Amino acid sequence: MDHLNRLFVRRSLGYVRVASISPALRVADVDYNVDQIALALKQAQAQGVQLAIFPELCITAYSCADLFYQRRLLDAAIEGLRRIAEESARLSISCVVGLPLVVRGRLYNCAALVSAGRIVGIVPKTYLPTTGEFYEQRWFTPGDRSLPPTLELAGQPVALGIDLLFVAEEMPACVVGIEICEDLWAVEPPSGRLALAGATLLVNPSASNELLGKADYRRDLVRQQSARCLAAYLYAGAGNGESTTDVVYGGHCLIAENGQLLAESERFQLDTQMIVADVDIERLEHERLKNSPFSQASNVAGLRCIPFSLALTEQPAAPLVNRPLSRTPFVPADPARRAEHCREIFNIQTMGLVKRLHHTGASRVTLGISGGLDSTLALLVCVRAFDRLGLNRTDIMAITMPGFGTTVRTRNNAERLAQELGVTLRTIPIAASVRQHFQDIGHDEAVHDVTYENAQARERTQILMDVANQIGGLVVGTGDLSEAALGWMTFNGDHMSMYHVNAGVPKTLVRYLVSWCAEEVFTGAIADVLRDIVETPITPELLPLKDDEQLAQKTEETIGPYELHDFFLFQVVRHQFAPLKVFFLARQVFAGVYDDKTILHWLEVFYRRFFAQQFKRSSMPDGPKVGSVALSPRGDWRMPSDASSALWTAQLAWLSERIS
Structure with missing residues (x-):
């Protein structure tokens, strides 16, 4: 790396390197799943990734069905989350992982943000699909505002709720908002409100199965939501290892930014799939400055800002900017x-x-x-x-x-x-x-x-x-x-x-x-x-x-x-x-x-x-x-x-x- 590249550390130019990962899992085998997540985090860290996102309920697998009632599985999921937190400290990488969590006698489908050895916050899923092949309301409760604002988890006080924004201490413009799978398909996805309240990096741990034509619809949905929210949008879909009793999961991962697809995984693979891209937070800030709906937004009060540590390397990883770049931005290459x-x-x-x-x-x-x-x-x-x-x-x-x-x-x-x-x-x-x-x-x-x-x-x-x-x-x-x-x-x-x-x-x-x-x-x-x-x-x-x-x-x-x-x-x-x-x-x-x-x-x-x-x-x-x-x-x-x-x-x- 030449001396000029050392001057261009990504943080000084507004970039955050992110990864969307679909690991190879086993249904209900928490130890195996955590090992696969930890291995993927290590591989992502070697590529300079600062924030990684994994699929919905990835610690246990999504397709556990009535096994979600088993106390042994639920306790193992919390222990698995604690191990992932330890790994985040060792590797200096932040991540979002999914797990089932009991709060006040109710079971929630949750996503947890983990950083610097800490479970920073947990967001429950808002919209639970219960039609066709989906039956989530059999096991889970929708996230709402009646949840306690914090809970003790793995010996730590952890923020809990659908009202959380996660603000990177080292880059305050990098604000992470979380919604889960079906939330994106809703008439009013939570990501819209999160974006208006300041979220520039939206993440979606998902377990959307594959059907004819569904991948195209999903891709358009992610890309268009990133454009509508003037945000980066990370989507990680469940893949190999989920149960194929009635459906198949393709491991579809997507990274989009303001309507542009930055990276997409190949579906139906046997091993862990990872896509990496640099999202341009500075660009998103500029787009929002020019966009009148953001200045005129209302009904965004009441969200809580939770600080977290975004790993920032002093040496840029190659490639220096990992995103589609064109010598002729006015002229499409295709x-x-x-x-x-x-x-x-x-x-x-x-x-x-x-x-x-x-x-x-x-x-x-x-x-x-x-x-x-x-x-x-x-x-x-x-x-x-x-x-x-x-x-x-x-x-x-x-x-x-x-x-x-x-x-x-x-x-x-x-x-x-x-x-x-x-x-x-x-x-x-x-x-x-x-x-x-x-x-x-x-x-x-x-x-x-x-x-x-x-x-x-x-x-x-x-x-x-x-x-x-x-x-x-x-x-x-x-x-x-x-x-x-x-x-x-x-x-x-x-x-x-x-x-x-x-x-x-x-x-x-x-x-x-x-x-x-x-x-x-x-x-x-x-x-x-x-x-x-x-x-x-x-x-x-x-x-x-x-x-x-x-x-x-x-x-x-x-x-x-x-x-x-x-x-x-x-x-x-x-x-x-x-x-x-x-x-x-x-x-x-x-x-x-x-x-x-x-x-x-x-x-x-x-x-x-x-x-x-x-x-x-x-x-x-x-x-x-x-x-x-x-x-x-x-x-x-x-x-x-x-x-x-x-x-x-x-x-x-x-x-x-x-x-x-």
Whole structure:
């Protein structure tokens, strides 16, 4: 483990490593079951797990039936719990296990949280299924508020009740709430109230048997409850060793977080099954801060907060972050899901423009086409919108405006695409008018500075606006979300339009959208042109070509790789992560692609430009939001244009010292 990884101990970044475990058990053999649980805890601790969850009634097994009336079994269960508590102290790991427990002459189906050698608290099951193959009310009493608040167990005072929240002393934002199996299937699961009261990590020891189609339903239930509660949800199902007299238990284990499935076990296995993942408590806190139902929640008083010790290692275990991470968070890795996303986004863009055209009564548009990705996508959206409205494609005025840096390849692609799509193509060279402008303002054309570049961008925008006035149409913008984040646009140049169809689409996704259009929407020569555009280097074409007519300017050589910047954008805006955490995640997912200094350099560029260029976003035109990250000043991102970046750059400087 390198010295930087030692700085990134998971606790400082808001992660908790958890495990959901379905051990191989024997019905009513408490000693064997406890041995299997202890062995699984040892294996989990070796993987850096801090909290593990086991199935419902795992100390005795769930399917003991009338053996639950046997005093010998009930006493053995308490002794087994005491042994597990001792094991938790030896291994420095917390866990939730299930057992039957007699309280004031009534038998309860309970889950116990054990930590640092202590039985911290016990939660009884609220909803007892007594239908079909389930018959729990024969043996157990539902948990309610008539229970005593504490009881003596294994020589310790232990909190008892359905009103318990367990707060990690070392990470107060990690609050554990417990419900048991059927509780999740209820109309109002206890986890909802627990989450509103502060539980960020919900656990469910379960003994749900397997039936045709039930696994899919169970998976969706867990995932959706984690989303509804803005929480992590751990589910551990009973498995091998339970009685198969009438049903079979598959050992289904699931870990979900805010609607995302982080890990899932393989069912119907003979040995102990364990899944491990890092849940991001910091992310969940952020989601709740933004969610109004949490701030408006009522009827959450009366729950008791019970402290417990969450084992925190000083050395991070490998992998450093054990959860699904993507280099391209805006682009699904699965081709089918990616195609579905592209279809949905293209429809959103299209309907946004359809509504704007219908509202204004406009039946004509102008847009600049360069043969690049962004203008190509905008043109395709225009074509689809006109088709939906029954308008003539010839009323789409596609204008190519060759300048000092225009290449033959991009110009040919722009012209061919316009012709094949059947839109009106106009070619208006800008070199002469820009040179006249240089003469008017006294700028030396040989000085290729920001004035040189921006004069061309503003000339193109002026042409588009004036032609739109000529034909009585709208100017459709072409810039994308990544350019807005970085301010990679000329203020009052390509920054401006009358409707901005690409405003919500990041650069890494633009490429896939154009590729998807080539595969699913268009065919023949149009698809061929689109494929070539996808392969063309990204460039604003504002600097003169080299002597060999090759590009002298490539965007990613100037501002950095878009795959990095889009990754930064997602973490900074979607999750509000600090620079340290963004860098930490980037170095893990881009390991072997970019070294630490390269990642940090472009992260510094991202933060510098993101803060400095807010004034452009504050005056950006209308455009449709297509995903969870958007920068419209009227909706998702409201930031002062003169906000200081000092706090963020200070953390980057701290990182820089340690890298060098």
